[in-house]
Amino acid sequence: MFGQGCGVLHHSLEPDAYRHTRYGPPAELARWVEHFWLEQWDLGGRAPQARVVLPHPCVHLVFAPGRSRCYGVQLKRFARELKDQGRILGIKFRPGAFYPFFHQPVSAIANSAVPAGQVFPNAGEGERRVLACSDDLAMVAAAAAFLSEHLPADDPNVGTVCDIVEAIAGDAKITRVEQLVARFDLQERTLQRLFQRYVGASARWVIKRYRIYDVLARLTAGEPIDWATLAQDMGYFDQSHLYNDFRKLVGCSPGQYLPSGS
Template sequence: MRPARTQPRGVLRRNLDTANLRYGRYLPAPEHAHYIEHYWFVGWDLRGQAPQLQETMPHPNVHVVVDPAGSGAFGVHSGRFVCELAGVGRVFGIKFRPGGFRPFLGRPVSTIANRSVRIGDVFGADGDAYEREVLACDDVERCVALATRLVDAHRPAPDPGVARIAAIVDEIAANRELTTAERLAAHCGVGLRALQRRFGDYVGASPKWVINRYRLHEAIERLAAGAAVDWTQLALDLGYFDQAHFNRDFKKLVGRSPGEFARAEGA
């Protein structure tokens, strides 16, 4: 079991008391890396303590989650994810690469956007058994082994579309110059309509949405670093016409203005 070394992005509550929280991310087997980004685990014991609010920004990924409060395969969610941690609990998830869930689902990923389906609806009886076993398991390594077995048993035929869409999404994340869907389509050498259809089919969100989310992820990381910010320049760097537009988008998604977030969460 190999821990993922990259730092998680999109965390909106940076100042949580982590003394009684456990969190880990683990890489998949090499033969599954085409589809899966990583496995993840969160556990907490907050008995006798105040609940903690966890908030994260959405990513263009599908998660298959086993949670006593409600398991399922969760499509791309357009809003921020908010969860109150209280008492004792643990959650285990499989984070699929952008596009990686399409061959398992067998239909456009846009059909589960902003909602979830039962794990058994995707993986049949094996999915139901997997959910029961993970709910009864308190060993992370065993949970990873169970997830690996499930994915291996249902590994689909090779789909070159998965690699193509994942490469495009990786390019969006890495290339700050890609600030519009039109610019992305030209960069990829495809028509805008074709790109939009491909994203709806494999990612479950539009290219415009994915670009906007990655640019806001970048803004959050800059603000959380605690450095002095030129707000107008930051907005322009992220592809906004002006600071007001950036402020509106940021507050709508994060729930706080950029300045409020920087003051509360900055290093």
Template sequence: MLYPHVQAGIAKIDRRPPSAALAPFVEFYWHVRWRTDEPYDTKVLSHPNVHLVFEEPVPLVYGVDRTLFVRRLEGRGQVLGVKFLPGGFRAFTAGPVIDLADRRVPASRVFGPEVEDAGRAVLAHEDVDAMARRAEEFLLRDLPAPDPVAGEVAAMVEAITSDPALFRVDQAAEKLHVSIRTLQRLFAEYVGASPKWVLRRARLHEAVSRADQGVPIDWTTLADDLGYSDQSHMTRDFTATVGVSPAKYAGT
């Protein structure tokens, strides 16, 4: 979430872990409750995850947003989201996860009309734990068998996003002992974004994280640390996605 210090005065964010039965599929549940007198556009630099969101008027499935996710908050409200592990949503959908990229679709298309009743039951609560339990009850009713390939893909995403020395797809493929084509195919099928996008987004997350710390930053050194050819390259990449330069974002 961008501009966390600003958004802290508008929205409260909570997380809850999944049960052991859902741990192969779900990373965590997230809850946002907001109150604002003026409309506010919340902005999120998305990760390579699919989300099921219980919200009004109907629950939605959000594919990986490869740009910048923006949602307008008005008045008072709340939503509960299910953040699936990279690859974890594949077992719930009929086609490759890349088909959901940059899209939000009614959850009933994936989970059937029953998800709308589940959404009303979730949102009837104010307590986050109760909301998460309701969401779990729904997902557990027709839980698919864990897909071992999905687990392998989740481990691949973790491996390449947590290694600061990886900047290119060929490096990632070598580290993971697969061909570039295999890596691309697995990410299209299970993740919903290309390996190149995942690597690039991980660099942007690190840049934003540093900027949010509120301390002076040597942007040239950071660009080098993140594998950019120079500071201008990082600035262009950051600005194209976030909408402002790194220096301007850090000063907000």
């Protein structure tokens, strides 16, 4: 997936100043969690640095000192400024898998975040346990143990929604909601209701986000692109509409885009 799985558009930190590591979930959490991730940085007195991503349609529970949060789906680019030094751990939920923990439509926290304690009553204790660990694997184990204490009842809709999003991510030929309706034998109204409640964004938005990822992956690989044909293949009326969506999400035209690290 584009950007090492996290949609990185711009990353200005030197490798020795920044580390991002991912770990798969234990089997008992795999239905809920895509992966755990850790960030650690030490700028050593250098100026603050930017990290800009185009996030996947997922919710994250992030353990950070005194500011642990549950971050909803970010519908636009997400920019962070890193300064001084720090270490945080995040849990990336599978698309659609956060709703049973939240008990509210996930669309309610799109483009925003809520204190972790609003969702997990003992989040402060969880934060302390996770951040007190001295190494990555211990932090992941502490976060996994914390989440295991709060597992909800099985919800069959979670599997359905995860399957639909995985189909969108893995099949570049999916460009319209009608294709999902036919493939998964759902009424369009039911599909849209599931996405607003479980994913936090519309099915159409999720399709467009993953197709933009496909464009970014091709640009990053340096492949020659016939833009008129690509726009048509991705379900756009014409090339200009694809360019407009790309510019809105990425912040520049395809011709101006420079892969992270270039």
